[in-house]
Amino acid sequence: MSKILVTGGLGYIGSHTVVELQNSGFEVVIVDNLSNSSIAVLDGIVAITGIKPHFVKMDLREKDSVNNFFEKHQDIKGIIYFAASKAVGESVENPLLYYENNINTLVYVLQNCVKHDISNFIFSSSCTVYGEPDSLPISEEAPVKKATSPYGNTKQISEEILQDTCSVSNLKSVALRYFNPIGAHDSALIGELPLGIPQNLVPFITQTAIGLREQLQVFGDDYPTPDGSCIRDYIHVVDLAKAHVVALQRLLSHKNTSGFEVFNIGTGKGSSVLEVVNTFEKVTGNKLNYKIANRRSGDVIAVYADTLKANNELGWKAQKTLEEALLSAWNWEKKIRHQ
Ligand code: NAD
Ligand code: UD1
Secondary structure: OOEEEEEOOOOHHHHHHHHHHHHOOOEEEEEEOOOOOOOOHHHHHHHHHOOOOEEEEOOOOOHHHHHHHHHHOOOEEEEEEOOOOOOHHHHHHOHHHHHHHHHHHHHHHHHHHHHHOOOEEEEEEEHHHHOOOOOOOEOOOOOOOOOOOHHHHHHHHHHHHHHHHHHHOOOEEEEEEEOEEEOOOOOOOOOOOOOOOOOOHHHHHHHHHHOOOOOEEEEOOOOOOOOOOOEEOEEEHHHHHHHHHHHHHHHHOOOOOOOEEEEEEOOOOOEEHHHHHHHHHHHHOOOOOEEEEOOOOOOOOEOOEOOHHHHHHHOOOOOOOHHHHHHHHHHHHHHHOOO
8 A cells, every 4th residue: 555645635636536546446645734724634635535544734834744754654655735825915015925935845745756756746837837728628748927916926836846856866756737726525524614704606606605705796797708708727626536546546656757747627618707607507406696797807718628538548527517617616515604
C-alpha cells in the first residue's frame, strides 16, 4: 500500500480526494493547518470509507516543521498538493499573504521531495491561468495569459516552479487545471464549507435556497452569450477527486510522457449562470429568489475545457451531470443546516 501525502486534505477538494484514494487502496497522510477547514471533516472521511487517515496539523509556512515532517515520514511515495489560499479578492488586497502561503509552502515541500527522492507530485492548478480564452473549448496548448490577480499568478508561478524542478531532478509532476468544481459527496457526509458570504455561484445558490441569503445576484445578462450570462464548465467534485487518483497512478506506473504534464479537468460542457439557476430549480424543486445585477469586475465571459487530452492520455472522463452535482450540493446544504 503506497503512502500518499495530501496537503490541504481536509479542504473541499482534498477531502473528496482522500476518500477516493482510500477507496483505491492508498494509505493517506493529511497535512492541514485548518485555516480553511474543520477537523470534523475527518469524521466524514471515516464514515464514508471506514478508514481514519493519519492527520498532522501543521502550517506549511513553517519551514522547520515541514523539514521535520519529512524526516519522520521517509516512506511517502507521492504527494497531492492542495494546500493554498484561494480567495481571488483577498489575494488582491493582501498579495504577500498569497505569495507566502501558495509559493513559499510549495518550495519548502519541493525541497524535501528532492532531498528524500519523492518523485510523484500532483498539483492543483486552475483554468484561471488561461484568462479570457481566444477560442473555445480551451485546450492545454492555449497560451497562459497574464494573471489578473495575485491568486491566479500563484498558480502560474507554481506551475513554473514545478516545471523547473522537474527538469533538474527526479521529480515528476502533473498539474491539473480545474475548471469550476461544485457539488458534494453523494453521502452528504463531506462537501464545501465556505467561510462567511460565499463568493462562488453554487454555494451562494444553495445558501439562498435554504434561507441564509436573501437573494442571488446574477452578475450580468448582457454578455455576448446565448442568454447573456457568463459560461463556465462546472465539474462534480467527485469526478475531480477521481482525476487525482488516475494522475497519481499514471506517475506511479511511469506512464507519464514528460517530467511535467498539464491536464484540463472539466466536463467539456459550458453552462451559463442562468442555466445553472434553472437546473437547480428543476432538480431540487426550489424557486430561487434571484435578480439580474451588474457585471462582476474581473469575470471572463466564457470558459470551458477541451478535455481530449485528459480523456485520451490520462484516461479520465467526467461521469456526473450538472443535475447530479447541483442535487448533491443541495443535499449537503440541507445536511449541514439540519434540514
Ligand atoms: P480549501 O480551502 O477547501 O482547501 C485548502 C486546504 O488547505 C484547507 O483545508 C486549508 O486549511 C489548507 N491550508 C491552506 N494553507 C495551508 C498551510 N499553509 N498549511 C497547511 N494547510 C493549509 O480549497 P479547495 O477548494 O479544496 O482547493 C484546493 C486547491 O485547489 C487549492 O490549491 C485551490 O487553489 C485549487 N483550486 C480550487 C478551485 C475551486 O474552485 N475550489 C479551483 C481551481 C483550483
Ligand atoms: C472562480 C475564481 C477562479 C477559479 C474558479 C474555479 C473568482 C473571481 N475566480 O471563478 O479563480 O479558478 O472559480 O473554481 O473567484 N456568479 C453570479 N452570482 C454570484 C456568484 C457568481 O452570477 O453570486 C457568476 C459569476 O459571475 C460567474 C459564475 O457565476 O460567471 C461562476 O462564478 P464563480 O463560482 O465565482 O467562479 P468563477 O468566477 O468562474
